[in-house]
Structures are given as structure tokens and as C-alpha cells.
Amino acid sequence: MTNSAPIGVFDSGVGGLTVVKEIMHQLPRESIIYFGDTARLPYGTKSKETIITYTRQIVRFLMAKGVKSIVVACNTASAFALETVKTEVNIPMIGVVKPGAKVAAEATRNGNIGIIGTEGTISSGIYNEFLSLTNPNVQVYGKACPLFVPLVEEGLIEDPVTLEMARRYIGELLAHNIDTLVLGCTHYPLLRRTIRKTVGGTVRLVNPAYETAKSLKEILIDCGLENESLLQMDHTFYVSDGAEKFRRFANSILPCEVIETKDVNIEELMI
């Protein structure tokens, strides 16, 4: 393993690109290999067993590409599969839940924390678990927001329809007097402005993508794995379906231009 080896990042689709963006910003010398499982999205409505199977396949794919570390840039896969699959690999593997939960538990002043995410993430109770580990006195209120992902993928990021849905979903949490809200799905940071309008100026919004990139940086330094070479980084994007659509979306999110994406048949890969 050389320090110039890439970091593997994966998600069910395009959402994980918000994590890639933070990694590019906080770790500008690192190369990234991204896998978006667009053929099998969404993950948020699927069962734990299914998500573990998918995660194992993708981790095997990334390992074969020689990554030095893996970031599970999907809250559902972090909730359902990370603990199981990380014991099966010999490189650092982190998810987005723990870094986000830690910051939220430290940030709250009145102890009332809201979490928004997919049905899978919310019903798993994973955020409650990690939040209580850091701060046993917090009250956690979760709300699944199933329309947010399709609204983002339709490009309706600051649309009145999205604002209306945000008011309905998040209104319930505001009634519990939350002072901190975790954006518990990697698509949601793209709705940041709309969510800010809904919650007002005083609620702290926690973006696990940002916290995850920060954690990754610490881990790479701790393990002596950060890239110190001045050679140019090289980012590669793989998807299991719809490479062209993915490329357009990636170019609207990332600070660098994504010139090419590659289709991979993840179910038939025998690595």
C-alpha cells in the first residue's frame, strides 16, 4: 500500500458526491475512486440483509482497485452494513453516521436533536445509538423524508414544492424544540438553503459529509497514510447504471469537471 493509493468512496447513487466534494476540499492531494450503485438505488427502503450483501460486493470492487481506505458515503449503508463489513477488511473503513452524530451530540445546548434521513436510516435507530454514546442525556427525534431524494434528483433544490415538503417533514421536529438538526442522508446537504428557510436561523444544521471528511483526514494522518506526493491526483467514477446521467449530476456538484464515468455490472463481477 503506497500513500498515493486512492481513497474508495461509495453510495447508492449521486448523494455520496457531497462527501466527495468535502474530501476534495479538505484533502486536496488525495485521489478518489467513487462507486455509485445507481442500478440498485434507492438503498433507504431496503432491508439490512440486502444492504450488507450490496456493501460487500462494492467493497470487494474497491479493494481490487487498490484503495488505501474506504468511506461509506451513504447513511443507510453506514447504518446497516458498516459494523459487519469493516471487520472483513484490513484497511481503515469509516461511515458518515458516527462523525455526524458525534458533532451533533457535542453541539446541542438544550439536548433536543432532530435527525432527518431515509426510512432505513431512521428506522435503524443508528443515530440514536451513536448520539447516546457521546452524550447520554440527549433526546433524539427522527423523521424519514422519502420525497427529498427524488426531489433532489429532479433538480428541485430550491423549489416551492420542496419547501412545502420540508415544512411538513421538519415541522414535526421543530415542535419538539430541537436546537440541532442532522442532515442524515447524503442528498440533503444539497437542500441546505431550503432546510435553513424551514428551521430559521437558530437551529444548528449538522452536515455529516463535512464531519466525515474531517474524520477521514485525522485517520489518514494517524495511520501515516496521507498522500504527500505532489503528483497530480486522479479521480475515477464508476456507476452500476446510467453513466451519462450521473456525469451531468456530478458536474453540477463537484468543484472539478468529471469527464468520464464508467458502467460496471456489480452483480456479475467475480473478483
Added chain:
Amino acid sequence: MTNSAPIGVFDSGVGGLTVVKEIMHQLPRESIIYFGDTARLPYGTKSKETIITYTRQIVRFLMAKGVKSIVVACNTASAFALETVKTEVNIPMIGVVKPGAKVAAEATRNGNIGIIGTEGTISSGIYNEFLSLTNPNVQVYGKACPLFVPLVEEGLIEDPVTLEMARRYIGELLAHNIDTLVLGCTHYPLLRRTIRKTVGGTVRLVNPAYETAKSLKEILIDCGLENESLLQMDHTFYVSDGAEKFRRFANSILPCEVIETKDVNIEELMI
């Protein structure tokens, strides 16, 4: 094969239940085995190859259950996989596209027909193909409506948000002076009232679910396969994930109570 054998019906999820409802209504003596591929939905954004693979697996599952006929109650699978997979089985197999297209081509007076459906169905151009076969003079205008399925699954069937999205999606088609609109996704008949408000009273709405049940009846009669026994029918519902959620949805749509649904791991089935 006995005439009392069940009819196999499948869809990517709950949408195909609108076809089941019509079959129960028009063929009240027939038993039904339904498969909803809830672990791998949605189909509408996936590639042709992926949909053919999934369809083959489900058809094998239904054949093993002894069905006498198969209805592909999913527009995307009808568009992408029916022509290929029907040649591989020795029982009648029909989809929802052809019956819907035929009625629309016959119903239009000014020759301008609108089709709404998933991205997969619309980009496949399958409705244009079948419409032109019946009536070469029609002009066909397609519009993908990616938010309609998640809106239905959130239960927002007559919600102002859904009405707003319907106005945006269908407004484009109305500008082409359509007099006929095909509800080209099995979820959409559940939005019938909202769509009616959007198009006004004069546009003819074509529900392929109704036309498909009618075609199925004709085929069973032509093949001498209709059930004439007076024994009670028996309906069974299988899903690849989330049986309990499916059961609740089914009970809100179907005229009979769905007491039990069964989980099936479709990817690991070796039939």
C-alpha cells in the same frame, strides 16, 4: 395445466396492484399469484439489460408456482423485457403497453396523444411504436414524471403538492393540444382525480390496467383457459422486501383483504 391454475402478475412494487384490481373485477373467478419486486424498485430508471434479467428471474419464480398465464403489470418491464422473455415461455404472457396503446390510438379524434410514465418507459419509445402500429397518423408526446411514484408511495394522492407537480408535468403535453392521455405507469391510475383536475373534462384518460384485464380475459377465453370452477379463488402475494409495508398498501387499494404477504429472496432463488 388446469383451468383453475392461477394467473401470475408482477410489477416492480405496489403499482401492479392497480392491474390486479381490474383483473379481480373483470375476472372474478380467477386466482392470482402476485410478485412485487420491492427490493429492487424502481425499475423506471434502470437499463434494458437489467430489466430483462429481473423479468427472467420473476417469470421463472411464477412458472414454478404453476401459473397458466403471466401479466407483466409494469410499463417499464413491458417496454424493455416482454418481447424477449415471452418467446422463452410456453404460456400466454401479456404486458400493459400494447392494450393501452391500442385503445388510445382508437380513441383519439385529433391524433394528438400524450403519454406519461417513468423515464425508462418514455425514453424506450415503446408507446410510440405500438400507437403507430394501430394508427400511423398519430402524433405522440411523451413526458417522464419521476416524482409521481414517490408521491403515490407517500400517500399524497390528492395533495396540493401532487397537483402542482401534475400541472408542471402535464402542462407541457396540453400545450400540444392532446385529446387523449395514457397513464403509462401502473401507479398513475391512483392519481386519476388529480390528473383529471389538471387536464380538464375533455381529455380522454386511458388506463392500461383496465385495458390489460380486458385483453387477458379475451386471451383466456381464446385459449380455453378461463376458470369455470365455482371453488373459491385463492390470491397470494409475494414481495422481495418489506412484506408488511406492502400489505398495508395493498389493503388500501384492493377490494379484498390481503391477510398475508410473503418475503422471497429473488436473487438467490435457484429454480
